Every structure is written in C-alpha cells, then in structure tokens.
Amino acid sequence: MRRGTEARKVDPIHGYKVENGDMRIGELSAKAGVNVQTIRFYEREKLLRKPVRTASGYRTFEEADLERVRFIKDSQQLGFSLKEIKELLEIHESAKTFAGSPQTKSKEWEKAFRIARERLELINQKIDFLKVLRKPLAAVLEEPGAEKAMVCPASLMVRPLAGRTGDHARPDSGTASRPRKKTA
Numbered sequence: 463m464r465r466g467t468e469a470r471k472v473d474p475i476h477g478y479k480v481e482n483g484d485m486r487i488g489e490l491s492a493k494a495g496v497n498v499q500t501i502r503f504y505e506r507e508k509l510l511r512k513p514v515r516t517a518s519g520y521r522t523f524e525e526a527d528l529e530r531v532r533f534i535k536d537s538q539q540l541g542f543s544l545k546e547i548k549e550l551l552e553i554h555e556s557a558k559t560f561a562g563s564p565q566t567k568s569k570e571w572e573k574a575f576r577i578a579r580e581r582l583e584l585i586n587q588k589i590d591f592l593k594v595l596r597k598p599l600a601a602v603l604e605e606p607g608a609e610k611a612m613v614c615p616a617s618l619m620v621r622p623l624a625g626r627t628g629d630h631a632r633p634d635s636g637t638a639s640r641p642r643k644k645t646a
Contacts, residue, residue, distance in 0.1 A: 485527075487502075504531065509547065541584065549577060
C-alpha cells in the first residue's frame, strides 16, 4: 500500500477519493436524513460552517457537521425557529470555546434555558388551542348519522365570531385566533 492511501476511501458512486472521516454533501445529507438543498440552505443561513472544498471544488464535511445538522433537525422538530436554533448553536459554541468565568458560562446556559422555556410555553398554548378546535369537530363527528349526511364535516363546524352579526359566521381568511409567542 502506498504511503497516504490508507487514510482515503473511494466514493463508490463518483469514484473520487475522500479523506477518512470526511463526507461529501450527499453522504452528509443521507446520514442526517435531509435533502442536499437543506445542507446548502443551512450553509447560506450560517447555521452550518462553510465547508472546506477539495481541489476539484467538492464540499467536504466532518462528523461534527453531521451532529450539527442533526441538532438543527431535532430542534426544528421541537418547534424551534431557525433564529432560536442559531442562538442555541451560538451558546453551544461559546460554551465549548469560552475559557471565561463560570458566571459568564452560567448566563449563556440561562439564556438557553429561557429559550427552551419559551418554546415549552408556546407548545402548551398550541395544545390548549388544539383542544378548543377539537371540541366542535368531535361534536360533529359524534352526531348520529353524521357520515350519512353526505356533507363534509368541516362545513358543519360553524362558530360564532366576536363582532359579527348573525347567529353564526365563518372566518373568511382562515385566521382563527392562534397562540402567540409572548413578548417580554
């Protein structure tokens, strides 16, 4: 074996050599369970570092990039916005690299917990909102013979709206009151 070749592997699809531990964008996206365009989007939004490129221009990513993409994806599933995720990533980075006082690190983690508490409060508000939405739909579906009515159950869900005349009115824009993030 020639010197230096033991640290390389050949990509089975494209045939190019990849440093051991480095991944091309396709491999990163497959391992993270996201689209290649998602990786490029994360780069543009500066959620993911600008990757090192090979002499031929291919992006190369490391295991840390994979973990970061997974963190972003997991955070999105929890309902965090990209802005909040960016803040959390910055806190994680500063905690890893910052050699300052424990008080400064503590304030960074307090910020992370504040963001998480705000997200939990918003989730609780959404749960309450969904419970309110569930009641009229469940009532329509539980009516005897509802399925034989040959009418869409959603059309039977009429709710009075504040400030409208008549017994019942429909929201014309589909913007029923939704839970809002509390501002400090």
